Amino acid sequence: MSIVWSDEELRAAVEAYRQMARNQEAGISFNRSQIYSELATRFGRTASAFEYRMQNISAVYQELGMPWIPGLRPAKHVGSRSAARLINIIQQEGPEAANGVAQRDGLVWEKALAAVTHLGGVASRNQVKAWILDQDPEYDTDNLSDLYMLSVNSPSRTSYSQNARPRRTDEGSPFDRLFKVGRGIFEIYDPVQHGVWEIYADAASGNRNRMSIRRVSNPVDQALANAEELAQQAGSFDPSSVVDSRDRVTAEIVRRRGQPAFRKALMDAYGGACVITGCNLPAVLEAAHVHPYKGDDTNVVSNGLLLRADIHTLFDLGLIAIESKNMCVRVSPELASTSYAELDGVQLHKPVKKALQVSKDALDWHRSQCGWFGMNEDEVKPEPSV
Structure with a gap:
C-alpha cells in the first residue's frame, strides 16, 4: 500500500468524519471502530491508520475554527501537504458543494x-x-x-x-x-x-x-519615523533652551517610569527588579503597561510589568513578547544578531505574591499585536479587560 494517501482516501475519510459529526449532533449512536474497519477494508490500510487520520482532520477543523468531534483529539503532525489537501477537500466538498449550491459565493x-x-x-x-x-x-x-x-x-x-x-x-x-x-x-x-x-x-x-x-x-516603524521627523524639525541647538530642554527630559523620564502609584505597586510586587533581566537599579526601572494606558482602569498590577528602560522600549515596539503558557520571553527575529537574542526563552520573574501575577489575557493580547509572533496561529486572546 502506498504511504501517500490518495485524494479518494482523504475524501472518504472526510465524509466519514462529517457523518460521525452529524450523527453525534443528532444524538444517533455510532461505532467509530466499525467505521475505521470498513474504511480499512475498502482501501487496504489499517483501522488505526484511519483513526489517526480522523485526528488529523480534527486538527484541520481546529485550525479553521470549526468544532471537532470530542474523543478525536487533534493530532497536529498532519504534514503541510496533507493539511493543504484536507483543507481543500473540507472547503470545496462541504454539504453546499454536494448539493450543487454555491453558498460560498454572493453575500x-x-x-x-x-x-x-x-x-x-x-x-x-x-x-x-x-x-x-x-x-x-x-x-x-x-x-x-x-x-x-x-x-x-x-x-x-x-x-x-x-x-x-x-x-x-x-x-x-x-x-x-x-x-x-x-x-x-x-x-x-x-x-x-x-x-x-x-x-x-x-x-x-x-x-x-x-x-x-x-x-x-509595521505600524510601530511608521510611528517611529514620524517621531524622528518631528525631532528633526525641532531645529538646531539653542543654548538658551537648555534649561527648558532639561525640564522636558526630566518630565519624559517621569512619564516613562509610569504613574507614581502604579510604578510603586510594581516595584513592591517584583521586589524592585526587572522581571526579565533581574536588574535592580531603581533609576532605570519603568512601569510598563502590557495593554496600552487608557486611564485608571489599566493602571493595575495585573496589566503591568516592571522593566528596565531599554527592555520597556523593545516591549512597546513589539520586539519582545511573553508567551503566557510557560511565562517565557520571546524575542523578535529582528533582534537575532543583537545581545537581546540571549533573552529568548528566559523565564519571567514571579511576583512576591501569586495574586499579583500579570494577566495572561493581557500578555496574549500584546503577543497578538506582534506580527512576527502572529504567524504561528498560536492561541491568543482579544483585547482584555484588566
Whole structure:
C-alpha cells in the first residue's frame, strides 16, 4: 500500500468524519471502530491508520475554527501537504458543494463580517455563529470558515479561491476585512493598528494556491519615523533652551517610569527588579503597561510589568513578547544578531505574591499585536479587560 494517501482516501475519510459529526449532533449512536474497519477494508490500510487520520482532520477543523468531534483529539503532525489537501477537500466538498449550491459565493461571506461588525468590532467564532443563526436559521455553519478567509493575518486564508493571487491589504480588496487576535476570535482589520499585509507567491507554502502571507509594514516603524521627523524639525541647538530642554527630559523620564502609584505597586510586587533581566537599579526601572494606558482602569498590577528602560522600549515596539503558557520571553527575529537574542526563552520573574501575577489575557493580547509572533496561529486572546 502506498504511504501517500490518495485524494479518494482523504475524501472518504472526510465524509466519514462529517457523518460521525452529524450523527453525534443528532444524538444517533455510532461505532467509530466499525467505521475505521470498513474504511480499512475498502482501501487496504489499517483501522488505526484511519483513526489517526480522523485526528488529523480534527486538527484541520481546529485550525479553521470549526468544532471537532470530542474523543478525536487533534493530532497536529498532519504534514503541510496533507493539511493543504484536507483543507481543500473540507472547503470545496462541504454539504453546499454536494448539493450543487454555491453558498460560498454572493453575500454569504458578508454575513461573517456583518456579525463581527454588529457585535462591536471584536467577536469569537461562537458569538458570530449565534448572531448569524439568529438572523438566518438556515445558515450553513461550515461557512464560518469565511472568518479565516477574511482575516489578513490567517495563514490558512491562502487556501481560499478569493485569495489565490498576490495582493496587498492596502489595495482595497473586499476580502481583507478582519484581523485574527485569537483562536476563533476576530476583530475588524485596521491597517493603522495592524499594519499592511500581503499575499505572495510561495511554491513551498504547501497549499493548493502556492501562496503565503506576511506583514510588509509595521505600524510601530511608521510611528517611529514620524517621531524622528518631528525631532528633526525641532531645529538646531539653542543654548538658551537648555534649561527648558532639561525640564522636558526630566518630565519624559517621569512619564516613562509610569504613574507614581502604579510604578510603586510594581516595584513592591517584583521586589524592585526587572522581571526579565533581574536588574535592580531603581533609576532605570519603568512601569510598563502590557495593554496600552487608557486611564485608571489599566493602571493595575495585573496589566503591568516592571522593566528596565531599554527592555520597556523593545516591549512597546513589539520586539519582545511573553508567551503566557510557560511565562517565557520571546524575542523578535529582528533582534537575532543583537545581545537581546540571549533573552529568548528566559523565564519571567514571579511576583512576591501569586495574586499579583500579570494577566495572561493581557500578555496574549500584546503577543497578538506582534506580527512576527502572529504567524504561528498560536492561541491568543482579544483585547482584555484588566
